Amino acid sequence: MEERKKDVIRETDAEAIKLARTLMRTARHGALAVIEPETGSPLASRVGTATDTDGTPLILISGLSAHTKGIIADPRCSLLVGEIGKGDPLAHARITLFCKARKLERGTPEYARAERRYINRNPKAKLYIGLTDFTVFRLELERANLNGGFGKAYLLTGEELLLSGPAVETVAGAEQGALEHMNSDHREAIDIYANHYGKLGGKGWTLSGFDPEGMDLALGDETARVAFPAMLLEAADLRKSLVEMAKEGRAAKS
Numbered sequence: 001m002e003e004r005k006k007d008v009i010r011e012t013d014a015e016a017i018k019l020a021r022t023l024m025r026t027a028r029h030g031a032l033a034v035i036e037p038e039t040g041s042p043l044a045s046r047v048g049t050a051t052d053t054d055g056t057p058l059i060l061i062s063g064l065s066a067h068t069k070g071i072i073a074d075p076r077c078s079l080l081v082g083e084i085g086k087g088d089p090l091a092h093a094r095i096t097l098f099c100k101a102r103k104l105e106r107g108t109p110e111y112a113r114a115e116r117r118y119i120n121r122n123p124k125a126k127l128y129i130g131l132t133d134f135t136v137f138r139l140e141l142e143r144a145n146l147n148g149g150f151g152k153a154y155l156l157t158g159e160e161l162l163l164s165g166p167a168v169e170t171v172a173g174a175e176q177g178a179l180e181h182m183n184s185d186h187r188e189a190i191d192i193y194a195n196h197y198g199k200l201g202g203k204g205w206t207l208s209g210f211d212p213e214g215m216d217l218a219l220g221d222e223t224a225r226v227a228f229p230a231m232l233l234e235a236a237d238l239r240k241s242l243v244e245m246a247k248e249g250r251a252a253k254s
Helices: 002-008 014-026 066-073 109-121 123-127 166-185 187-197 236-253
Strands: 029-035 042-051 057-062 076-081 094-103 134-147 153-157 206-211 214-219 222-227
Touching: 014 094, 014 134, 014 153, 014 214, 014 222, 029 066, 042 066, 042 076, 042 109, 057 066, 057 076, 057 094, 057 109, 109 123, 109 134, 109 166, 109 206, 166 187, 166 206, 166 236, 187 206, 187 214, 187 222, 187 236
Parallel strands: none
Antiparallel strands: 029 042, 029 076, 042 057, 057 134, 076 094, 094 134, 134 153, 206 214, 214 222
16 A cells, blocks of 8 residues: 555656645635534635745634634644636646644734735735734645646645745845836736746736745736746845846847
8 A cells, every 4th residue: 555655646846846836826715624623523614815925825714714713723724725727627736735823913024914915915805804803824834735637646845835045034025015016117017927928818917926936916816926037035136037027028029
């Protein structure tokens, strides 16, 4: 049985890590599984999702919800994300994230950043995020099971999925100003990022997040991910990369 299991699981490579991170970054919702405190039974619910700058999943949930009571009683949980497209739903990639939930404290810089990133990914949450019974949880990632489609199973560690280093904080500090500037004054450049680098159709894309590895985009209910040519090392690299990518994309069109 152990040998059969080993045969099923593929060796983790760069493509698997890229797919896993993309699934996490582009998700707007997922299935959260917790332990029901009254019965000890598993309880699964749909929740809205976002990610912190390092890639850690964020959820915004009400204290009145059954799943909130579950993760407060026992922080162990799992989150399944992965959009279903046309055809067989089992042929589409998805990832199960094994986590421990941590409630963030209102009024802290950590909470403010998580709230901001959640709203950027889920603008409609502005209607209820300020209500006192709603709060943001970080789902501290321990490991993950990635299913990239039939015959493409991987086991990944939290370290393989999350970003680390000083650039995470420096880019986070510059993120909101850059997002507002780009979405207000450089919509044409954003479409270049989407069309040229992301191979995406349509016009009117907006940016919903930056991190050292790439940018998150949205068009209506569609989300997408575009990687930077190189990992950002400091905040100044963000502007430099955006300018160079727009320039290169325009040149490719001419």
